[in-house]
Amino acid sequence: MKAELPLDSQGRIRGKFIITCMKTIVFLLASYILPLLMVAQSSDPPAVKNSFSRVTSYEELSEYVQQLDRQSGLLKVKVCGQSGELRNIYEMKFSASEFGSDPGKIRVLIFAQQHGNEQSGKEGSLLLARELLKEENRYLFDKIDLALIPQVNPDGSEVNERFNASGVDLNRNHLILTEQETQAIHRIFDQYLFEVTVDVHEYSPYSEEWKLYGYRKNSDVTLGTTTNPNISQKIRRLSGEEFLPFIFNYLNDLGFSSFEYCPGGPPEINYIRHSTFDINDGRQSLGIQNTFSFIQEGMNGTDSYVENLEHRAEGQLAGMRGMLEYVYLNAEKIKKLVAKEREKLASGNSGRTISIQSEHTSNGQKLNLPLFSYYTGADTVVTVSDYRPVVRSTFNVNIPVGYLIPKDLAAWADSHSFVQSVFPGTEDLFIEQYYINGIDSIDFEGDMTVYPSVTVKEPNGEINFEEYIYLPTSQLKGSMIILALEPKSVLGLVTYKIYAHLLKENEVFPVLRVTKK
Numbered sequence: 001m002k003a004e005l006p007l008d009s010q011g012r013i014r015g016k017f018i019i020t021c022m023k024t025i026v027f028l029l030a031s032y033i034l035p036l037l038m039v040a041q042s043s044d045p046p047a048v049k050n051s052f053s054r055v056t057s058y059e060e061l062s063e064y065v066q067q068l069d070r071q072s073g074l075l076k077v078k079v080c081g082q083s084g085e086l087r088n089i090y091e092m093k094f095s096a097s098e099f100g101s102d103p104g105k106i107r108v109l110i111f112a113q114q115h116g117n118e119q120s121g122k123e124g125s126l127l128l129a130r131e132l133l134k135e136e137n138r139y140l141f142d143k144i145d146l147a148l149i150p151q152v153n154p155d156g157s158e159v160n161e162r163f164n165a166s167g168v169d170l171n172r173n174h175l176i177l178t179e180q181e182t183q184a185i186h187r188i189f190d191q192y193l194f195e196v197t198v199d200v201h202e203y204s205p206y207s208e209e210w211k212l213y214g215y216r217k218n219s220d221v222t223l224g225t226t227t228n229p230n231i232s233q234k235i236r237r238l239s240g241e242e243f244l245p246f247i248f249n250y251l252n253d254l255g256f257s258s259f260e261y262c263p264g265g266p267p268e269i270n271y272i273r274h275s276t277f278d279i280n281d282g283r284q285s286l287g288i289q290n291t292f293s294f295i296q297e298g299m300n301g302t303d304s305y306v307e308n309l310e311h312r313a314e315g316q317l318a319g320m321r322g323m324l325e326y327v328y329l330n331a332e333k334i335k336k337l338v339a340k341e342r343e344k345l346a347s348g349n350s351g352r353t354i355s356i357q358s359e360h361t362s363n364g365q366k367l368n369l370p371l372f373s374y375y376t377g378a379d380t381v382v383t384v385s386d387y388r389p390v391v392r393s394t395f396n397v398n399i400p401v402g403y404l405i406p407k408d409l410a411a412w413a414d415s416h417s418f419v420q421s422v423f424p425g426t427e428d429l430f431i432e433q434y435y436i437n438g439i440d441s442i443d444f445e446g447d448m449t450v451y452p453s454v455t456v457k458e459p460n461g462e463i464n465f466e467e468y469i470y471l472p473t474s475q476l477k478g479s480m481i482i483l484a485l486e487p488k489s490v491l492g493l494v495t496y497k498i499y500a501h502l503l504k505e506n507e508v509f510p511v512l513r514v515t516k517k
């Protein structure tokens, strides 16, 4: 077939038109087609490029996330904080519109590698980032705004160590927030008030104690829900009864073994529970703000480094991707529930009680725990009789209207962006002060922690309100504030070395309780 080419009045093909055509073709190639080819070539994460023979370095991660940012309009990468050794902590924000601006969207935060020697969280996050930029996953962002922090602890990661450069376990730092890395997470959370959060880790099942027992855990991916009894029961129920079965199926379909995260054991030696109810980790510190919050624990390699890295990273990817699928399918339900349960925190609950001491207890159920047998070299199931899945309160206090905290706690209050307000005056309110009669200790999940005996008194003499900051408990972080400030709270500030000075025998406790008359 003869092509219809434009001819000039002399019957010649118009040279200028051809040049224009060629220019257009070159332009199209340069601007659309070549970058597409380049994307296909260059968008593989660093670990994929080196066939998972080594972990992704900080430099490679920095380069890769910025490269993805340049390639996709869906993604914006921001530096959301810095580590102690001044490495960047990257926040990858995926949104089909302007992140956080559409109130109809559900906001999800996933953060990985608080522990530097748990490398697969980072590698899985980078696989997830590549995955989410694929056209077939675009639908997720009709409903979801996702912030992904692939590496919270770059300093620890570079030397494959659990702690950050100051030797701090970041996942025990979410209440006192002394570290820049944890401050970064909470700053982002406070900015967007994510409805769903996932903290990604690895567990190591290879201890000598388990070896002697003859078995070890062997699930590719484990997931834990919130367990603190002060977190909305409806949120905990949705997590355990609907989300967990969904994600276990999802993982199973993709060929990954999975189970509920259950530390403790070995069976017959120590009880099995569903992790701590402490609010100093990523999951519970966000969960206590009535967030649909989880911990994901992949299984580490024996050398905690590159062994089995590809499978570990893909397991983490599958867990995170499955979570996003569940959130997409249940977005309206989760959003509504979280909003309603957060409303309760905002309205205060003064006069009701809150649990400041709890214990892990049995509900009569036995646990069929999937384990790997060192004897047979195969997977098996062990029935655990000392299984304590329920967290039961053992000591409650009445919820006050607020606390007056001394000004030397101001920096801590600021790091959590607590709502601070003008003290409403004593007309309808009582001020109470604890007197510390003595300091004993109490078992907390196998460790001993400080435990004072106290008497509630009226403050001695006039209070100089200039020396205090008033924190009302009717706020999103109200439960967190109470758990932090009560001297008998086993999760309180006084259980940390840097705040041990608040507790002095035969002296008053410097934080004042404000209650209704």
Ligand SMILES: [Zn+2]
Binding pocket: 114, 115, 118, 171, 201, 202
């Ligand atoms: Zn960890």
